[in-house]
Amino acid sequence: MAKPTMYKDNTAPQNLLESLQTAILSNPYSKNEPIVYEFTQDRALLHQYYRLREAMYRKMFQTDQFKGEEDLHDKLSHILIARRGNLCLGGCRLTIREHDEMWNLPMESDDFKIRELFPHLPLDKARQCEISRFAIMEDSGDAEILDAMSKVMIDKVIDSDVHFSFVKSTLPLARNWRLIANKCGVKTAKICRDIEVPENPIHPDIKWYITLFESTSLCESKLGKPAEHAPILAPVAAAEAPQLTLVE
Numbered sequence: 001m002a003k004p005t006m007y008k009d010n011t012a013p014q015n016l017l018e019s020l021q022t023a024i025l026s027n028p029y030s031k032n033e034p035i036v037y038e039f040t041q042d043r044a045l046l047h048q049y050y051r052l053r054e055a056m057y058r059k060m061f062q063t064d065q066f067k068g069e070e071d072l073h074d075k076l077s078h079i080l081i082a083r084r085g086n087l088c089l090g091g092c093r094l095t096i097r098e099h100d101e102m103w104n105l106p107m108e109s110d111d112f113k114i115r116e117l118f119p120h121l122p123l124d125k126a127r128q129c130e131i132s133r134f135a136i137m138e139d140s141g142d143a144e145i146l147d148a149m150s151k152v153m154i155d156k157v158i159d160s161d162v163h164f165s166f167v168k169s170t171l172p173l174a175r176n177w178r179l180i181a182n183k184c185g186v187k188t189a190k191i192c193r194d195i196e197v198p199e200n201p202i203h204p205d206i207k208w209y210i211t212l213f214e215s216t217s218l219c220e221s222k223l224g225k226p227a228e229h230a231p232i233l234a235p236v237a238a239a240e241a242p243q244l245t246l247v248e
Contacts, residue, residue: 053135090136
């Protein structure tokens with residue numbers, strides 16, 4: 001039997017999401033292959049990820065306005081891929097900004113600046129990041145892949161000496177982030193319910209939340225440094241895992 005064709009003549013299939021799922025479900029050997037999580041610059045895998053996230057977001061938010069192709073922040077970011085063989089099952093991105101860099105993180109705009117929203121944080125002295133653009137293929141072990149990617153992301157944050165991380169998401173996934181961060185030793189994850197996040201015109205009915213976590217002590221421990229400062233954010237207890245939805 002011929003292998004399913006995901007792309008033909010550089011033209012997207014009529015239903016890309018179902019075509020990608022078929023590539024897994026119709027291959028009797030694929031389920032025996034382990035899922036690999038890796039940060040990659042492989043153009044073929046990145047292309048699959050960009051196409052997957054476009055299909056997933058369009059389906060979830062019932063819109064054809066979302067564009068999933070590579071953008072400026074993708075070029076500035078570390079892209080994490082979950083793959084089985086050469087097939088991308090999911091992905092997300094980590095955008096790291098130095099303390100003295102002034103360009104916008106993905107969630108920021110002229111009227112919505114992280115440094116202005118969190119003036120009590122030493123963001124002019126510490127590296128910061130945003131985690132965004134989660135997309136996972138349906139029927140491929142969504143919850144397992146999301147959990148694993150989130151843990152890999154947190155490890156990357158700590159390895160990169162990033163002290164403050166921000167995620168824009170729906171409330172269920174914000175709670176999930178807090179739970180995963182706690183399991184990874186980051187006890188300071190906080191859902192910032194007091195911050196009014198601008199609505200996205202593509203899906204104006206969805207309420208968004210900012211989750212913030214501080215990893216200063218873990219970064220210092222990883223680098224073998226003595227703890228110079230107590231965490232600015234107080235430890236927060238995590239609730240049980242909620243129903244999962246995507247991060248913007």
